[in-house]
Amino acid sequence: MNERSERTVQNGDAALSVKNLWKIFGRGADRIVGTPDAELSRAELKEKSGCVVGVRDVSFEVAPGEVFVVMGLSGSGKSTLVRCLTRLIEPTSGEIVVDGHDVVSASEAELRELRRTHASMVFQHFGLLPHRQVIDNVAYGLEVRGVGKKERRAKAEEIVGLVGLSGYERSYPDQLSGGMQQRVGLARALASDPSLLLFDEPFSALDPLIRRDMQNEVIRLHRELGKTMVFITHDLQEALKLGDRILIMRDGAVVQIGTPDEVVGAPADDYVKDFTSEVPRSHVLTLKWVMRDPRPGDSTDGPVMSSDTVVRRAAQAALASEHPVRVVDDGQLVGIVDDDAILRVVVAEEEVSA
Amino acid sequence: MTATIAPPRPQAGAEPPPPSEPRSLPRWAWALVVIGVWIVVWALTKGTDTLEIPVRVHTEVQQQLTDFRDSVLASRDTNPLIQFTYSLGGWFTDVVDWAQRMISIPDFPRPVPQIGWLGVTAIATWIGLAVAGWRIALLVGASFVSFGLFGYWSDSMDLLIVTFVAVVFSVLIGMPLAVWLGTSRRPWVVSMINTLLDIFQTMPTFVYLLPIVLFFGIGASAAVVCTLIYALPPIIRVAGHGIRNVSPTTIEATDAAGQTSFQRLRKVQLPMARKTIVVGLNQTIMAALSMATIAAYVDGPGLGKPVLSALFKNDVGGAFVPGMLIVVMAVMLDRTTTAASEASERAARGQVDLRLRRIVLAVTAVGALVAVWASRTYISLAEFPETSWGPTLAGWVDDFTEWFTDTFRGATDWFKNLISDYLLNPLQSLIAESPWYVTATAILLLAFVFGRARALLPTVICLAGLRYFGLWHDSMITLTMTLVGTLLVMILAVVFGVWMARRASVDLMLRPVLDAGQTIPPFVYLIPMLALFGPTRFTAIVAGVVYAAPVAIKLVADGVRGVSPTTLEASRSTGATTWQEITKVQLPMSRSSLVLAANQGLLYVLAMAVIGGMVGAGALGYDVVLGFSRSEEWGKGAAAGISIVLIGIMVDRICRAAAHDEAVTHDATRRPRWRAALGG
Amino acid sequence: MRKMRIGTKLTAVAAVAAFVLAGCGDGGSIDEQTEANESGAAGAGDCGDLNMAVNPWVGYEASAYVVGTVAQEKLGCKVNYKDLKEDVSWQGFGTGEVDVVIEDWGHPDLEKKFFDGSGDGSATDFGENGNVGIIGWYVPGWLAEEHPDILDWNNLNKYAKEFATSESGGKGQFLGSDPSYVQFDEAIISNLGLDFKVVFSGGEAATITAFEQAQKNKEWLIGYFWEPQYVHAEVPMEKVALPPYEDGCQDDPATVDCDYPETPLKKIVSTSWADEGGPGVDLVKNFNWTNDDQNLVAAWITSDGMSPADAAAKWVEENPDKVDAWIG
Incomplete structure (x- = not known):
């Protein structure tokens, strides 16, 4: 698992900020937001006006360099949400700012500029051009920007190497496996050197093993390039593995935004709880979630760990020691973890998977 | 390990609504009720208000059409539009004439064209080699030699020239429209273009042949223009369909890269739709060739001329040979364009050794140039030496035809009488002998039963149009024949389509026959059919069936073949017999193909209505021929042409609405595939 | 490699075929004939073009090709045959695309439209052609x-x-x-x-x-x-x-x-063409033959499978006196 540092978004310097975003499909959709109708449930609204809510009043901010995961079941509006971010789908109302550029009010030309230089996207079904070689698929973004052939090919070659496809530059997409095709998709998105990368369920069409490889690839690229990423998935494992923070959507609305351990440790409602019930909690929860306050009589001989140590990592040392683990942040003792607490997490998990 | 989250429990509202309760009565039962009532009313009222008019009487509306034509004709020396189109026609004539003097007719004072047959064959073969490889080169070479061997060298070259010019202009005019059709987000643009294409494709050529002569003159110019008009719709429709159906994911992905809409068109939509566009081009070429004989009616150069002149000598063999050469040309052009498209893809993918290819092409080019030089020097290489191949083949065909008609005439006569007495006559009596308002009401009710509300408006408009143009009775006879023809087409389509889908060898054997049936000019087989069935409505129906069956058979075969093998396997595992497999799995599952086949079959049968008029079917077809033949009846001919279009559109819209309704009630999620194929 | 061999083979086959055919052909030189045509053209009369409509029935074809053959062979006209139905032929008079309809069975409506007086005058009645x-x-x-x-x-x-x-x-x-x-x-x-x-x-x-x-x-x-x-x-x-x-x-x-x-079947011609005059106009004016004459040529075309041009040439050759009467 990659190292994460806590990031907080200061007002104004967010890589991406979304405020009160709505998307309603159907005739006369723009007249619904702000009326009592907007409060209706999806089914009720559909019944009443024939319109369908895709995204309902979503707001969030993403810090530069952060991996922000949006997750939800199919039909929860997550794909619509990510498409609204670069107006592949026109939002009904709300505010979107990417790198200080107002997306919603951008003209056609400004929007193109934004797509060409600031935000790139990777798609579930790749969306490659079957009549072009890998290298020209990767260079496509540069090509439409008007970069000369030599220059864009050089750049594309570099990126192809970066995603591990060297030697396949002259292949055609249909000659590649699914995983390799998605690497091309990834390379295409990276080629224009955007500050923001959008992923729309990029790996759900891939085999589990390849999916894991690709996830690691994203983690590696993120570490090397430090891009801001918005990552759509319906796979909670993936969300937990990649996300610095996770936004959980349901019926187009936000249910919870939080770090992985917050989502697992403190689900906002039964819906989220249901989601997270099968997650191996020991992989996600940190000691922060299992420690108790120190008591005067606690042993001081136990191993010392920080509060963001994952339970599974702590388990062996904790169980091997006769003494409870002491949780120390910044030289300060913040809590104590007993063997019982650790066992509760690990055993509960086994019951679930059994 | 990867715990993909499955929905924990069905979400409220996420589940598709349960299928609605079946209606109290199925549709066919309602249709039977309507027909039953119709028959009762017919028995009481038949023969009244049928709006039958004698052959040489025309209505006010028809007279107005004639007067309009006359006024345009009278103004031809002053009308700026005609001046313009005439100069355009003159330009077409010049282009064709120049090309003819190059390869087909003596370029005075030379006794021969600039390039003789050997040079032309060599160049064509070389082009075949360059664009599509050596197999195609052989095919092209053999085809060109056959044009000469059978004695129709210059007619073949003329047809090639006219087809080439017409197809080039079809593409120049058609592609922008196809792009418009393929990229427009406005539904009215799509439905407007589609309706116009429907009209162009169903309007009998004879109706616009005379106006074309008026606007563009006689000969090559008229031939190019009427070919152009007929060849234009396929490329617009098919290419537009291809552009519209480019994968939306790819469009989205490339949009996300910030492309302009022009970049999207040029770099994504057109390249990705290329295969479909080539199919459209092929269809356009085939349509152009099928106009060869019609163009000959206005002195259009080409192979149609000998076909037509053999027709009025009742010379079956003499019509067959040039007709067969039209088929040869069609097959050659079809295979060449298809192979060229595949070859260019291979070349683009770097699967061809470019250096070697250049050497081969250079060497063969030298050979071709030598042949050109030789054909400019020696008379026998310039003018194809006369052979006896053509007359010999014609003789064989004559003998065979005579033997065939003499042998089978009794049987065919019996079959004709059977169909006429038990199907055609009763049906025609019901449809055409009921008072017009009874038939109109019955058609309207049936349209509603099958197509629900969405079929009503087009049906009302078309029925009103039929009434307005004053040929109600003839229209109803034509409608009857078309229905019977379609029924026969569908029987053939199901039998042969299923057979072809189940046996690859049958498919392999039948395809070329079907191709030939589609491209051979009907004038070639009209006389044998007349000999077999006499000048009757049934002859007309058979001609329509011959023309329509290939399309329908292919559609059914493709549809049946498209049935998922898993489903077939599953049915076999339950121990189904072959018959059960066909009737319970393959046919029901290829329902949409059957509907499409019936729809296309019907339009193709209708397209032959005019030919039917020439073999004793009377009705609208005869009226169109009458309008073409006698200037004072032009308005009546035009009205008949419009009526044919109205019948075509009416039945087509009812069909589409029915299929749409079917698709909605049977399966809410699946979009009817064939609607897309029709461009609807 | 394979490709190249085939390509070369094709060339070789074409070249060989060329020379074989050249050898066994009649060997007539194109250049000689071109010169002959040029001098022939220089010495030709002032007949010019004759656009002959060919309506779609064999009897008509016989008449048209006989007149055309005489015009071409005896008078040096350049005859263009145009396969057209009657209506289209009449429309062509006014545009110069058609000069002669050699056998007209009577079209009151077309006469009204194109004859002088009631119509635009682009067509002229040139009298009966002898067929009934x-x-x-x-x-x-x-x-x-x-x-x-x-x-x-x-x-x-x-x-x-x-x-x-x-x-x-x-x-x-x-x-x-x-x-x-x-x-x-x-x-x-x-x-x-x-x-x-x-x-x-x-x-x-x-x-x-x-x-x-x-x-x-x-x-x-x-x-x-x-x-x-x-x-x-x-x-x-x-x-x-x-x-x-x-x-x-x-x-x-x-x-x-x-x-x-x-x-009585009639000849109809383009007024402007008739006004220009010339040997071709006189020929059409004088042309006259019987039903038997026409049936003979028509039978050669249909039963004997001769081309219309050949059949016409044969008749012209066998009937010099009738032809001479037309040329006058």
């Missing part, structure tokens, strides 16, 4: 032989049932013809009180096939037919006597109850 059109009701020869009384219209009703077909709805079938032709049969039938229904064959080919088959298979058939027509040479046919034609009995299409008149 005979239109009427015909039966196949075998029928006339076995039932001679059928040749009188008074007896037709007696046989009406025999003529019934799948198309005629219980009545006797009368086979109408190509819509181009003048036909009053519906009126004649109803005015003479005959129990027949007109079924239109819709085309000449259909009518001829019907008569051929009827004769061959001894089937009952009665229909509209005409002379001169080459098929009379192959299929015996007899004309049924209708009440004889009298002046005016066909004036009102609705009340016709008589036979068709004999029609």
